[in-house]
Amino acid sequence: MVVDCANCPLRKLDLFEDLTPDGVTFMRRFKSGELKVDAGTTLLMEGSNSPQLFTVLKGMGLRYKLLPEGDRQVVNFVMPGDFLGLQAGVMGEMKHSVEATTPMVLCVFNRSELWNLFKTEPERAFDLTWSASVEEHFLGDALTSVGQMTALQRIGWGLLRFMTRCEALGLAKGARCPFPYRQQDLADALGLSLVHTNKTLMKLRDKQILSVQDGTLSIMDRDQLSTMSPLEVEQPARRPLI
Amino acid sequence: MVVDCANCPLRKLDLFEDLTPDGVTFMRRFKSGELKVDAGTTLLMEGSNSPQLFTVLKGMGLRYKLLPEGDRQVVNFVMPGDFLGLQAGVMGEMKHSVEATTPMVLCVFNRSELWNLFKTEPERAFDLTWSASVEEHFLGDALTSVGQMTALQRIGWGLLRFMTRCEALGLAKGARCPFPYRQQDLADALGLSLVHTNKTLMKLRDKQILSVQDGTLSIMDRDQLSTMSPLEVEQPARRPLI
DNA sequence: CGGAACATTGATAGAGCTCAAGGAACGTGG
DNA sequence: CCACGTTCCTTGAGCTCTATCAATGTTCCG
Numbered sequence A, B: 001m002v003v004d005c006a007n008c009p010l011r012k013l014d015l016f017e018d019l020t021p022d023g024v025t026f027m028r029r030f031k032s033g034e035l036k037v038d039a040g041t042t043l044l045m046e047g048s049n050s051p052q053l054f055t056v057l058k059g060m061g062l063r064y065k066l067l068p069e070g071d072r073q074v075v076n077f078v079m080p081g082d083f084l085g086l087q088a089g090v091m092g093e094m095k096h097s098v099e100a101t102t103p104m105v106l107c108v109f110n111r112s113e114l115w116n117l118f119k120t121e122p123e124r125a126f127d128l129t130w131s132a133s134v135e136e137h138f139l140g141d142a143l144t145s146v147g148q149m150t151a152l153q154r155i156g157w158g159l160l161r162f163m164t165r166c167e168a169l170g171l172a173k174g175a176r177c178p179f180p181y182r183q184q185d186l187a188d189a190l191g192l193s194l195v196h197t198n199k200t201l202m203k204l205r206d207k208q209i210l211s212v213q214d215g216t217l218s219i220m221d222r223d224q225l226s227t228m229s230p231l232e233v234e235q236p237a238r239r240p241l242i
Numbered sequence C: 001c002g003g004a005a006c007a008t009t010g011a012t013a014g015a016g017c018t019c020a021a022g023g024a025a026c027g028t029g030g
Numbered sequence D: 001c002c003a004c005g006t007t008c009c010t011t012g013a014g015c016t017c018t019a020t021c022a023a024t025g026t027t028c029c030g
Helices: A021-030 A086-091 A111-120 A122-148 A151-168 A183-190 A194-206 A222-228 B021-030 B086-091 B111-120 B122-148 B151-168 B183-190 B194-206 B222-228
Strands: A031-037 A042-044 A052-058 A061-066 A072-078 A097-100 A104-110 A176-178 A210-213 A216-219 B031-037 B042-044 B052-058 B061-066 B072-078 B097-100 B104-110 B176-178 B210-213 B216-219
Touching (some): A021 A031, A052 A111, A072 A122, A086 A111, A111 A122, A122 B072, A151 A176, A151 A216, A151 A222, A183 A194, A194 A210, B021 B031, B021 B122, B031 B052, B052 B111, B072 B122, B086 B111, B086 B122, B111 B122, B122 B183, B151 B176, B151 B183, B151 B194, B151 B210, B151 B216, B183 B194
Antiparallel strands (some): A052 A104, A061 A097, A176 A216, A210 A216, B031 B104, B061 B097
């Protein structure tokens, strides 16, 4: 029923680093179970202090912050392999919420074991720090995108980046990948209004560069897409999987 | 000449957590020296793989990313207590540059010792992860600010946040603190043009809310300032110092 | 004195927001 | 099986915030 860490389907991907047998043994003990949730479930809430940490096995979601007036900033798209809850784990409180956009399956870890991890598994601890750095890197890029680019560039960059992540996870088929989000979600991620996001997507579709339809993102002209934005979309580096 | 970790002036602040005697011993060994740099020095360069890690002892700087067309996104203001170079330390490459805005004094650590730190000092490793999480948290807030707020709100939020950090570091006197940055730096941090930043600052000065002059930020009406922005400026939490 | 760096100001234009409405797809209950 | 509500996508019109362009002012320094 539950996936054994030794056979973790994610770790088979080139994207993720291999684990020593000892590492597997520890992960097995660290893992306290699996969680399946419906689309729409809130996994972690801003300000909360969840006793659980997660690694995404399947499905997609959103990290976001809500503002009092109802505005929302989507901080990142959540995909398989992402580690959730680290902030609560070390700082004692989540600084953003996480919500499932599709049904999801998650590996569950006990926060109480986190300290144990640092004490007995320095490799894993290093990996955690790596995770946090990767996230920080992404946020720096996102900030640059929202701060310095036009709507067309932001959307181009954001969707190309999404496709690139999907490819690294083996979720893409040809130039297509799943995109379970609403235009509103994309707008909130890029600091744009829904209406303008829609019109910009139309423009990209008319130009035969990309299209988002029926939960699928298709990139028709990747070359042109990548020259549109001043911020390069990097190939995701091989990284540890927690 | 060189500050002994046991007498680190920063650690005396309430903001930073205390260290056990063993912790001090390790930090002493980890620390390989001090570095004094002039204003304008580039400490770390995007894409580089610096062999050194730093903790800021004195002075201020900027983290930023450059875009090919000359645009720049300031990712954060660098202040005493900040840890620099973690990305290169774990991912092998800096994802942004760091530059000194004022003369600075930095604690220098050898990157080669980093792995040793994880192996023998789990408390310190935990602290590093904490650092990365704090930075991630800040970036999330910055993204929210740039993505969802007006120019007036962004500048109000950004400067209030800066003042709050200064206060926690004991750098503020009354409602004043040093602000060694140019308006262009602030503009690049908030995703605004220089001209509009200037006009918005004028507005805030006319309204007697705050002023930035002669390298000093003065907040005249903190209550009004904090109600302007939909994103609250939090009191910095007590955190470890590396 | 001349130049460099930064702050300030006015005028103009445009990117993106808001408002308002309509259409398509889908599930639910009568 | 149809009516209706809900959710999301699409489109048009008008307006505002912010960018851009272009000068001028100020301070400081060689």
